[in-house]
Amino acid sequence: MPRALPVLLAACGTSWASTALASGFDAPTIGSAQSGPVARDAAATWWNPGRLTALESTEFQVGLGVIVGAASFNRDIRSEHQYEDNLDFATPVATGDLDPNKFGKQGKVRTIPVGPAFDAYLAIPAIRDRLVFGLGVGIPYVAVLDYPTQGPQRFAGQSILLATPHTTLAAAVKLHRVVSIGAGVSYVLGTLSLSKVQDFGEVDTLGQGLAQPPIGQANDFGANAPPEVRELEVLARPVEITQAFGHGVSFHAGLSLQPTAKLALGLVYHHGARMTFRGKFRLDMDDDFFTQDLAAQGLQYPATVTGKARVQLRLPKRITLAAGYQVAPKVAIDGFASYVTYQDFDQISIRFSAPELAQPTLGIGENVDQVLVRNWKGTVNTEINARISATKKLLVSVTAGYNSPASPDSTLDVFSPDGHRLILGTGMVYRFTDRAALLADLEGQFLIPRTNTDSDFDLGNGTYNLFIGAFTLHGQFRFAGRGAKAKAKANTTPPEPPSPAPATDTSDPASPLESAPPKAATPSPDAPKTPPPPPAPGP
Amino acid sequence: MRTPTTTITLLRIAVLLAGSTLLACSDDSISTPTVPGELANGEAREVDLRYLRFDVEGFSKTNSLEVLRAMPRRVLQDVWLLDLDARPLMVNALEALRDLPDEDVAALTPAAQNMRRLVLMTPDNAELEGTNLEELIAISGAIGIPPAKCLAGLLDRGVTDPFIPIEIVADVMLSNVVATHPNAQFRRGKVDAEHPDGRYPVAPGHIPLTLADVITNFEDMAERFGPVEGHPGFVLEARGVSVVEQEFAMTSKVNANALPFKGIDLTNVDGASVNSVGGQIETVHDFSDPDWMQLTGLVPEPSVEFLSFGVIENDAFVNGGTSREPTPNGNSTAWDLPPWEFERLLIEMAKASVEGSPAHCDEYELGTGVAAFTGCLEADGWVTLETFNGVGSPPPPAYIWDLELELAQVRLHDGGLGEGEADVAMSIQNVAVGVPPEEMIEQVKKNVEANPEALREFASLLTDSTSGNADFYYVRGIESLPTDEHGDWLFFVTEADLALDDQGDPVRDYGYSAPGFFGDPELGNKLSDTRRVDGDEEHEKVRIVPGDVLYVEDDDGKLMRIDVLEKPSRSHVSLGITRMR
DSSP states (O other): OOOOOOOHHHHHHHHSSSSSHHHHHHSSOOSSOOOSSOOSSTHHHHHHHGGGGGGSSSEEEEEEEEEEEEEEEEEOOOOOOOTTOOOOOOOOOOOBOOTTTEEEEEEEEEEEEEEEEEEEEEEEEEEEETEEEEEEEEEEEEEEEEOOOOTTTTTSSEEEEEEOOOEEEEEEEEOOOEEEEEEEEEEEEEEEEEEEEEEGGGOOOHHHHHHHTTTTOOOSTTTOOOGGSSOOOOGEEEEEEEEEEEEEEEEEEEEEEOOSSSSEEEEEEEEEEEEEEEEEEEEEEHHHHIITGGGGOOOOOOEEEEEEEEEEEEEEEEEEEEEEEEEEEEEEEEEEEEEEEEOOOSSHHHEEEEEGGGGGGGOSSSEEEEEEEEEOOOOEEEEEEEEEEEESSSEEEEEEEEEOOOOOOOOOOTTOOOEEEEEEEEEEEESSOOOOOOEEEEEEEEEOOEEEOOOOGGSSSSEEEEEEEEEEEEEHHHHHHHHHHHHHHSSOSSSSSOOOTTTTTTTTTGGGGGSOOGGGGOOTTTGGGGGOOOOOOOO | OOHHHHHHHHHHHHHHHHHHHHHTTTOSSOOOOOOOOOOOTTOEEEEEEEOOOOOOEEEEEEEHHHHHHHHHHHHHHEEEEEEEEHHHHHHHHHHHHHHHOOEEEEESOOHHHHHHHHHHHTTTTTTOOOOEEEEEEHHHHTTOOOOOHHHHHHHSSSSTSSSOOHHHHHHIIIIIIIIIIIHHHHHHHHHHSSTTTTTEEETTTTTEEHHHHTTTTSTTTTHHHHHHHHOOOOOOOEEEEEEEEEEEEEEEEEEEESSSSSEETTTTTTEEEEEEEGGGGGTOOOSSSTTTTEEEEEEEHHHHHHEEEEEOOOOOOOOOOSSSSSTTTSSSSGGGTTTTTTHHHHHHHHHHHHHOOOEEEEEOTTSSSEEEEEEEEEEEEEEEEETTTTOOOOOOEEEEEHHHHHHHHHHHHTTTTTTTTOOOOEEEEEEEOOOOHHHHHHHHHHHHHGGGGGHHHHHHHHHHOBBBBBBBBEEETTTTTTTOOEEEEEEEGGGGGGOOOOOOBBBSSOOOSOOBBSSSSTTBBBBOBBOTTBBBBBSOEEEEOTOOOOEOOOOOOOOOEEOOOOOTTTTEEEEEEEEOO
16 A cells, blocks of 8 residues: 655645645555555556566456545644734844734644545456556545635645546566566646645745845745744735646556465565646735735735646655465465655745736746755555455455654644554455456554644644545456466366465455465466465555 | 547546545635725624734835936925025126136127126226216326226225125125025925924025925926016026936935825725825934935036026116215115115125225325325225315215216116116026035935925825725834823824825815714714824824724715724724714
8 A cells, every 4th residue: 555645745735835745645545455566456557567467367447435534733833923913024023022822732623535536457468477468547646635724724734635646557577487577657647726825924035025125124034934923914825726737757667576376575666756737826915015005115916816836746756575475275464565765755846927926126026936845754654464265255354554754843734644654454355256356445544643843933833633544445357368268278277266366366255265276286388387376465 | 539638638627527526615715805885874894904014124215316207296396305505506607607708708698798797897997987986087097097096995905806706796696686586585394383384494595405306407497486476586597407317316214114004994994005104204214324315316516507597677777875874875776676686786796895894095196295186985885085186076975885886887788778778687508506416415314304304295105005095094002102002093094194196186185074083973072182102193093992982074074983893813903884874
């Protein structure tokens, strides 16, 4: 299961200076609970293309689901702030202008995001026991948050929608009965919408504009603005980015090893992608301060500024090592560990472009750029699954996992409720026929409540809670593909159950009970090249 | 078969649809501004007013010539900078006249040539023929000395010294012509108790200089100092006055709250802004900073390319006096003439030129050693010429100025000019104003420092932040003020708060019949006064707390009730406005 991708949401939400991350709001599922780097299903197109060679027949898997989250944040202001309706632009702020009530717990804000899950994967063996193609669509990263517009988190974010459907084409080659390799390329079409209250106190451009003639006031505004000059009412301007689309290309490659009948190993590398979202923005500048009061000094915006928005960010790379083992005839375990280079996500580049943004007298052009420092760190994601063939037609699995946090305390905020995350899940496969099965999964991701006291500029101090629940249903359909037909002709054995796969071969939920390869007792001419069914791969 | 483009489009649509669904429940975080309509009778609305300070220090504002020239002329004319000493200009002009090349002299009118000759007249070149001093020629001849020597001796100066030094001509012109001109006597200023008519005296012999004069290079000099209110004026034409260069810029630094006050236009209960800088004018400049005002781009030597100034003469020949009485001037009717008329000027100049001369007598003898002629000048200017032994017929005793008056009048009409035809118009070119720009700048700064009010309207215009037609506005008495000024205050606008149009005139009349805040709808119980709050003592103001009820009448006569509601935050007040009639 892919680790949460707060990166993307960070990109959106941080649009200017504050963070807006959504760790944990990546799609909890890619494929089903039975999918994974050492699993044998069409979702291997994404998980580990090298594993596609384990499929002997054409397989189509499609799933729908719902993801429900529950995120909350109780902001704890630990630094002194001036009254919000004040405008002291440089420290030290007069004692009388410091708001004694803007301190401590600010009350909990909650959101219950609900979003769909969808994926579909098709695997087509092209050359028997040699070459398999995979094609699929999945949404590995999706985030939906909708916080109260006036909550204490509004400077970090109000709402966000991020989805990054990946359309993947993969191919796998079996080099040896033990070794298969595969690679895939993904076209990423992402969409992004968000709203937040932009604190112009943290905008370098404004600080510079006020500092230079004709206004010429040394000020502390900018990306490094101290808390005392932040979150001022007059500089709090609502902004929306809508209809932003981003394109990107990524690739991945996988190695699949089947050294023994009970052991399967996988090694996968997912490359990142540089995403550039282009959309529209709308900025509410309807405050006299910006629209008229300093017009004679060259500061004059229209009440609403609209234009083009560009958000650039990098999706991280990840390398995953996975293993599965058939520990008993009806029981298999598998798991993986990934290292995700979230340190790639060190900053987000934002550009707003609109003629109305230009304030020539103040040296502000019609393009306003922001570089947002994130300074994330690499993470380790682990998961382990136990799969049990309960009956000949029913397989059940349980999942447990852990993700380490990517966001440091310094940049943690409400759009990235990131932390030590525990994953618990269960899934089942019910095979109606040899060709059709229904997979149902339920998973929960829990953030160990994280209390932050070291947020830069006191933006994200407070306590974060997060739960994500996902319920998905998949249909899995197998067709007698070219490889299977050839094999059928060559073998005297009936084609189904086609694989003496272990528990994680979702094509045959009963296989853990019949894990020995007796059905392959009469091997085909290719039999020696065909590895025993893999042990418990799993997502 | 679908093309890749089609596929991408479909994907986009799918993603968008998903997104739209997901965010369907989101609030629209950005609202669209609306414009409120006029309040109907009985209608009520709530408004929020904010008091925001943007306290700037060393807030520098540079205005180029182009910017300044685009400002309303009326406002610029009200920015008095200094009273320019006109003496250097006058002296320079007379010297230039004196030193005119011959070819330029020929181009002068006969009267101007005669006037020039008067300026240049010395005992040596004085032509006494036809004057009451003509007899001196004969007397001098009889005693064998030049007449010039007699004259010089009488005047106690050298034979080539001018009868009337240029400095004295200038001084008399300044005191009698310039200083008597209405536009050089007073300048406009703020109406206050000491100046109820808004007229401020100008130092005699000075010309009040406004910002408008500077930036226009005194384009209306001839208009301002030409004929006015019975005064014939003294500048007939002025062209090419050069005070500032195209690069001229005026920079001033202020410490102030740069933001306007926020108020309400009761007509539609709409927000409006009232410029705050004008009200802070007494404190906005840090005079300890030598750069609080900078004027750059003044020409190194202000000058006038072409200046024509004139003096009119009386239509009749004005006789010199014949009596010592009344002292100290004598009885010439010239003293009764308007101070700017030529004859009056002459007699004053002549008198001034001998003031301080010691009493003395010069005695001239014949070759035989016998006294033949004495000329005595007494301390009060009385001249007695006596001859002995039948040598000629000297003029009767008179003041020296009486003698010179007649001499000058005769000479002025040389060439056949009749009385009344010798109005003098002297044109000179490229004459220096005579006041260095550094001196002008220092004077300007000194004047503004002593009277910051002069910049009030100008400063307001520079920040130009008044918008709408506020009837009142909100001020929070901040913590740094005295305790009794703390709290929330509503200030009723004054005439000075009205927005100005492009010509610098108020955009509306100050039509309030009962300005201020009242405690009853009959407007009989006035709650507001002009007590001092945050340095202001001009506005009607009232302190408010939640629960207060006020009544005000706007400039259209509409009566409004103001309910002070719960305070939203420290620097906001919430008001309920109800139209009562």
